[in-house]
Amino acid sequence: MPNGGQPTIVSIAERAGVSIASVSRVLNGQGARRDTTERVRRAAAELGYVPNAVARSLKGGRTRQLTFAMPDIGNPVYVAMVRAIQGVAKAAGYRLLLHSTDAVAEDELAVLRSLRDRTSDGLILVPIRITEAHIDALVEAARPVVVIGSLPPGVPVDSVRADSVAGAALAVRHLHAVGRRRIAFVNGPSDTVPGHNRERGYRSALAECGLPHDPELVAHTDFGVDAGARAMERLLPARPDAVFCANDQLALGASHALLGRGLRIPEDLAVAGMDDSELAKLGWPPLTSVDLGSSERGRRAAELLLDRLEGHGGTPPDPPPAPEAGSASDAPGAPGAPGEPAPRATASGTRGVPTRTSTARPRLVVRASTAPAGATEAMRFA
Amino acid sequence: MPNGGQPTIVSIAERAGVSIASVSRVLNGQGARRDTTERVRRAAAELGYVPNAVARSLKGGRTRQLTFAMPDIGNPVYVAMVRAIQGVAKAAGYRLLLHSTDAVAEDELAVLRSLRDRTSDGLILVPIRITEAHIDALVEAARPVVVIGSLPPGVPVDSVRADSVAGAALAVRHLHAVGRRRIAFVNGPSDTVPGHNRERGYRSALAECGLPHDPELVAHTDFGVDAGARAMERLLPARPDAVFCANDQLALGASHALLGRGLRIPEDLAVAGMDDSELAKLGWPPLTSVDLGSSERGRRAAELLLDRLEGHGGTPPDPPPAPEAGSASDAPGAPGAPGEPAPRATASGTRGVPTRTSTARPRLVVRASTAPAGATEAMRFA
C-alpha cells in the first residue's frame, strides 16, 4: 500500500498469486480458468477493491463523463434538461459534469476549448447566441458536441432545437380562439435566435387570425420575473385583453403586475407563457403555456451524444412527425419551399455519420389563465 | 500523433528540441533558461497543446472534481445549492459532478462507496435520512465528505445544517404576531430529521405563544405541490385561520387549494412556507417564507470541503452567532442543558483537523401572504 492505502490490481495479483493481467481479465469478465477466476474474485472482495477510474480512463481514452453547459442553472427550463440528461447518462453508465456559463459567450468558448483536456467524452451545449467564433470552435471541437438550440445550416454538429416559431403561433392562435383580439406580447431580447423566432411566430399568427399588428402591444425586455412585471405595466395603457409572454418567468411577472393592480386573470386579461416549466403549474391562476419540450430536448441531446460516443452511430434518429404546413423551422435561414418537407438530416458529418438535427414539436398546455371568455363570464355570474 | 491527433508533452519536446521534463517544468512555471522557456512556449502554442487532465490526475492523485449528490434536482432548494457550490468550485478551479439520488438511500450509499474509484476529490452529500449504514459508509469514506443535513453527534464528518426547529418557530410566532390563533401545519414525512424538527419547532412556538396544540390542525404528507393541496383540503374542516407549511412547494399547493375554493389569502387564511426558494416570490400572493439559507449552506459546504482538500484545513469556521436561547439545534439527539451554548466543533476529526459543523441561521421573509389582519381589513374596506 504505497498509495493512500487503497488496493490496486497489484495487491490483488499478489494476494491471489496470479499476474496483474489475469486480474484485469477476470475483473473484466474475460475467460479464465475456474480456480483463477475464483481466487481473483475472492481476493478482490476481501480487499474491497474498486478500480481506479482515472487510470482506466488514461488507458482507454474515455472518461465516461459528459458535460452539460448551459447559461443558468436557476432557470427551470435548464433544470428540466439537466434532469433528463442525467437520467439518460446514468442509465448508460456516464457521469454528468455540470457547467454554468452565466450566459457569457466567452465562457461557452472556453468550455468548447476545454474539451481538449480529455476531462469528458462529449458536450451538450446550450449557447446563448451563436457567433462566428462559436461556429469555428464547434467545428474544431476535440470531442463530439450536441448543441441545444438553432445552428446555421451547414455546421457539421448535431443539434436539437425547439420550434419556437410554431410554438409562439400556437399560443397566439389559442388566445384568438378564446375570443381575445388585442393580444400583447412580452418578448425577451430580440437579438437572440429564440427572441427573433418567437416574434416571427407571434406576427405570423396574428396575420393568420386576421388581427392587425400593433407595435404598442409589443415589449422587449430581459428574461426574468421583474422584467415581466415592468413590461406588463408598460403595455397596459395600450389596453390589451391578453398577453403572451416569451417564457413562464415573464408570464408570472406579468400576472403579478396584473393581480397587483386588481385586474382579474383571465376575465380582464388572459395570460399565456412559454416553456411549460414547473412554474406554469405553480402560478396563480395556473398558466397556460407552450411546452417546447425541454425535457425531451435534453433527453434527445443526450441520446444523440451517446450515440456518437458509443460508435454505432449509424442509426438515424426516428424522424419526428413532419411539422404542419406553415410552421417554419427554428433555423435562422430561410426554410425550404413551403411544399417540400424540411430536411431532417444534413449530409456533412463527423466520423462518417451524417449530422443530425432533431426538432421538438411544441405543444399547448391550456390552464386557467386563458379560460375562454364565455366560460368565465358564465362562472363569474353564476 | 499516435493518439487522436492531439499533441502531447512529447510532441512539444520534439518540436522544441528539449526533453519532456523541461516541457513539464516550463509549462508548470518552474525555473528554466530564457530560451528554453521561450522555445517550449512557442511550440506549445503552435501545436495548440492542452494538458491531458486524466494523465495529470493519475500522477497527482487529484482530479479537481467535486461531486454533489442530492435527492432531486427538481427541488429549487437543491438548485440553489448547486448554484452556490458551482460558484465556489469554479472559483477554486474545480469542476462539479452532479448526482441525483432520487431520494433512494441505497443510491446514496453507492455514491459514498464510489468515492473509492478516484473519480472525484470530495463529496457533498444531502442524505434523505441517516441510517446506521450511512454512518458506517461516511466513516469509511475514501475521500473527504461534507454532509448537508443533521448528523448524530460524534460522527467524524463535517456537516452544515439548517436550524429548522428555530425556523419553524419563527414562522409560527410571526403568524401569532399578526393575529392568527388557529395555526395549521402541513408537514412533510415525520420520520425524517427535518420533518421531526419542524414539528418540534411548531409545537414549541405554539406553547410559547400560549396556543393549544390541536392535532386536527396538523397534517403529514409527502413533499410536493399536489400533496400540499390535498393536505389543505383535509385541514379546512378544522377551521384554521393560518397555515404553516414545511416547504414552499407544499405552501403553494395549499394556496392553490384555498384560492380554488374562493378563499382569500391572507384575509381568510394566512399562508407561510419554508425555504424561501424562488417559488415563494413567484406565488400569488407572494409567500411569506423562512429562509433556511440554502445558498449559504451550499456555499459553506463547498468551502469546508475545499478546505479539507487544500490541506490548510486549520482555519476554524467563523463561529456562527449563538442561536437565541430556546432554539434547539437541529440534531436528533437531546440538546445540551438549556443554558449552555451548543458546541460548535466536536473533537474527533479526519486528518488531524477537527470535525466542523456549521449551522445556518434561519431568517423570516415576510410577504403578502401573511399581511397583518388589521392592515388587510383596512385595505379590504378602503
Add this chain to the structure above:
DNA sequence: GGAGTTCGGGTAAACGTTTCCAGGCGCTGG
C-alpha cells in the same frame, strides 16, 4: 588554477490500468 557550488536539463521511474504477444500445457486426431 582547482575544488566546491549552483543551475539547468536529461533520463527514467512511477501513477494503475488494459492489452499485445509469446510461451506452456493439455487435449485431440492421426
Add this chain to the structure above:
DNA sequence: CCAGCGCCTGGAAACGTTTACCCGAACTCC
C-alpha cells in the same frame, strides 16, 4: 506417440504526466 491446436497465463509495453535523481557546465572563491 507425436504434431498440432487451443486455452490460459505471465511479461511487458503503453496511455501522458510529474518528479526524483543525476550529470555536466559554468561560475565563485580561495
